[in-house]
Amino acid sequence: MVLANVHLRHMETSLRLGRYALDRGETPVACIFVHTPTDRIVAYGMNDTNRSLTGVAHAEFMGIDQIREFVGSFELADFFEDITLYVTVEPCIMCASALKQLGIGKVVFGAGNERFGGNGTVLRINSDTCTIGRSYVSFPGVLRREAIMLLRYFYVKSNERAPKPRTKGERSLDKNNFPPINWQDYLERDAFVNEFGQDKEEHYYNETDWTEDILWDVIDKPQFTVIEELEAARHASGLWFKNKKIKH
Numbered sequence: 263m264v265l266a267n268v269h270l271r272h273m274e275t276s277l278r279l280g281r282y283a284l285d286r287g288e289t290p291v292a293c294i295f296v297h298t299p300t301d302r303i304v305a306y307g308m309n310d311t312n313r314s315l316t317g318v319a320h321a322e323f324m325g326i327d328q329i330r331e332f333v334g335s336f337e338l339a340d341f342f343e344d345i346t347l348y349v350t351v352e353p354c355i356m357c358a359s360a361l362k363q364l365g366i367g368k369v370v371f372g373a374g375n376e377r378f379g380g381n382g383t384v385l386r387i388n389s390d391t392c393t394i395g396r397s398y399v400s401f402p403g404v405l406r407r408e409a410i411m412l413l414r415y416f417y418v419k420s421n422e423r424a425p426k427p428r429t430k431g432e433r434s435l436d437k438n439n440f441p442p443i444n445w446q447d448y449l450e451r452d453a454f455v456n457e458f459g460q461d462k463e464e465h466y467y468n469e470t471d472w473t474e475d476i477l478w479d480v481i482d483k484p485q486f487t488v489i490e491e492l493e494a495a496r497h498a499s500g501l502w503f504k505n506k507k508i509k510h
């Protein structure tokens with residue numbers, strides 16, 4: 263199905279940015295914001311908590327700030343309705359809530375966030391009726407193993423830097439085993455099939471990833487040019503929106 267390919271293409275970009283973050287000593291969590299009707303990248307973000315020493319400098323907020331630069335406050339809600347966020351790790355509860363209040367259209371993520379996930383793993387901020395904002399649909403598991411591997415690289419790296427490295431066995435890098443993904447925690451079978459395609463259905467029940475090979479090329483190589491590419495895309499989108507004057 264075409265939509266699945268669109269998701270893969272954009273998540274690959276987010277993963278490249280995640281790799282870039284990793285090489286700068288940041289937790290490798292990254293995202294891009296895509297204007298769905300035109301398929302344009304309008305913003306990007308990566309985790310910046312270590313450099314900024316701010317626990318809340320999550321990838322999503324960097325992207326939201328970029329969008330605010332070229333979309334006026336009155337237009338924000340209309341604008342966000344057409345936006346899909348591609349983020350390598352499930353938004354935390356705080357970010358999930360911010361996205362809901364901004365009225366984001368859709369979220370696609372890779373790995374679940376076991377401790378703080380706000381799109382189904384811990385809480386369902388995106389679709390519950392007790393938090394403020396407009397509910398949005400959220401799709402997990404896109405290039406999930408790649409997102410998990412980036413996190414594993416990070417933890418192994420930080421352990422090597424630690425003054426008292428743990429013993430090898432404790433933190434060895436596992437490239438072969440991944441926990442099952444319980445799709446049913448996040449979405450109904452119909453939504454799964456509509457989004458990813460009928461041919462993927464078995465994975466819904468088997469709790470497996472629907473992509474075949476892990477994209478090692480994307481996560482194992484330094485991504486020197488990704489920021490330039492994203493800046494260029496963002497700049498082009500900014501000009502385009504200025505000319506178009508966003509209307510509902």
Ligand SMILES: [Zn+2]
Nearest residue numbers: 320353354357
């Ligand atoms: Zn967050």
